[in-house]
Amino acid sequence: MNFDLDDEQRDLAAAARDFLSGAAAPGDARAALDDGAPVRPGRAALVESGFATITVPEDAGGGGGSVLDLAVVAEQAGRVLAGPSLVTYARAAVLFAGDGDRLAALADGSLSLAVVDGGPTLDAAGAERFLALRGDDVVLAAGRATVRDAIDPTRGLGNVELDTNDLQVVAADARSRWQHAERVGRVVLAAEGLGAASRALEIGVEYAQQRLAFGRAIGSYQAVKHSLVDVYVQVEQLRSLVWWAAWAADQAPDELPLAAAAAKAASATTLEQAAETLVQVHGGIGFTWEHDAHLFWRRAKVDRFLLGDDVDAYDEVARLAVAQVSA
């Protein structure tokens, strides 16, 4: 049994953290809310770093890495609330499998994409082409994105109307590929949630160590300490699910549906609790505009609805579990 990251993945995480902590910060989300500043690191820098297209094969200019590699990077992206989401790149890499030209365009940044599920579309802002499922075909189309007032601007949500006159079939009869891409997307989304939740926990712990009330640090009070511990326990549990789900995406496709749904659901629940706790631990400063707490909270309030909401994901876990014993 070796259910742990290897040294290469730890190095990858460290390199991703180096890059991402310089290229983005939670405060960028506030600037985007204030005056429409661009989301950071943004598409160009993300693609140029090579981290976004880790799962694109090397001969197409990508990193030739695994979903687990990408999940390790996505955790780091989540810590700084980076945008656009690595989910978009992960799904596109699956949907373009075997299509060297489009993979190359994804990897060199000439193709700016969003993947459309119906409803609010992740990274619709700034996308020039849209991947969607029509019937059983995966298509790449032009379209128009209507970006509306954002709760979390880093997610670039918008409603997308496809231009059916400008549409190419990427893969015919490819519903199962679409589902696989969606599940890989859920894994990466959960990994971003893991990063955001664990960073929110760290900020909360730091504050609880130094803020004094009634002559002692508030982190010494059980009411504060225990709520942070509950977040810690959940974060570590989420980490286990994210690793399992990423491993399943790479090595055990039979386990992926359950693992991806479990990771997605746990990520939604964990990030919400981490962000709510972050606000509460800070007291008055915690619900000001100038503090970063609400930026994590905004991420939580939006992410829970992406790639199916948490209620759907829990339901799917239950249905899969019941189907397993009935089979």
Added chain:
Amino acid sequence: MDFDDTPDEAAWRSQVRAFLQEHRSELGERTGRRELDDQVARRRQALLYDGGLVGVTWPTEAGGRGGTPMQQAIVDQEMARAGVPGLINLIGIGMCGPTVIHHGSEDQRARYLQRLLRAEDVWCQLFSEPASGSDLAALRTKAVRTEDGSWRISGQKVWTTLAHVADYGILLTRTDPDVAKHRGLTMFVVDMKAPGVTVRPLRQMSGSADFNEVFFDDVVVPDSERLGDVGDGWRVALTTLMSERLSLGGGGTEIGASAASVIEHVAAHLDALPEGRQALARQQLGRSYVGALANRYTGYRLLSQISKGEMPGPEASAGKLSGTQVARDLADLAVRVLGDDAAYAATADGSSGWQELQAVLPGMAIAGGTNEVLRNIIGERVLGLPAEPRADKGVTFKESLA
């Protein structure tokens, strides 16, 4: 990353599995029966010991195999898989024995350890008292040295699992009330059949009686039964408690009913529920099963650490916290889907397993470290949050009572 055994682990697993298969019928079944037949349980443990499956990590000179924690984890997994009941001397093996190994005399080690592993003697741990549970160091049971060098012990212990069948116990006492509470403690091995020891079973909310209160009235204990130095009992007790942490709630083993058995049970009842209730039951199942999966894979991370020869730190306490919560959520759902029968102690056809389980589980969040104590441990030693102030700091035990 992989979930496979190393070649050595695989060889050990097949050896364990073969032994369990060969002796399957002798080893008995896990049943919901309330009363413990300790003679049967002792014979089972002796059989397993003779097969090399007990005391895997204990040193060979203590009667163990000198094996690795990973080998022990494999035994635990295979015993659970085969449905073999747990060992009667689990507390002895996990806590009392390691304390004797670390702090006992050569003579004590020779007399006690192998008999403990074969369950020729059953052991209990005499720590908690009516006035000191989580605050263990506030205990009052008094040991006074007599002129011939032996000790006279008076006081009361409580929540003592297996005391009613135990042959020996490790007993933490106060030998000096005039120093700070952690400093005046001394540990002994006590003969549970000695004159002056009275054991009274305590009935739990589930109706069963697995634990006891134990009274000591001028019980004489020879000085040769002391574990560690006089006044060093707290350090000795920490050995016990550290060993306890490693034996509880780690490695991905499940607390309460297995998630698989709950899913099977829920699946059998789901269709009979009204549609709206089906959706709610699936939400509850989904949430608790995600928790069970998260515990399982977090346990695998712990096992991976152990497999590499690293010892888990205080973060391992998280497994008991989340494990007991998931067990309670699963049991709650299992009872709910019984419909009208859920309000009765047993179903119409007489099965009471789920109702009994829901009455057992609240105690699991208290025994072996309460949720609150575990959260303090994680908060202070993992997250680095400051400790709680202590009102009895800097005073002697006697002053703290005033």
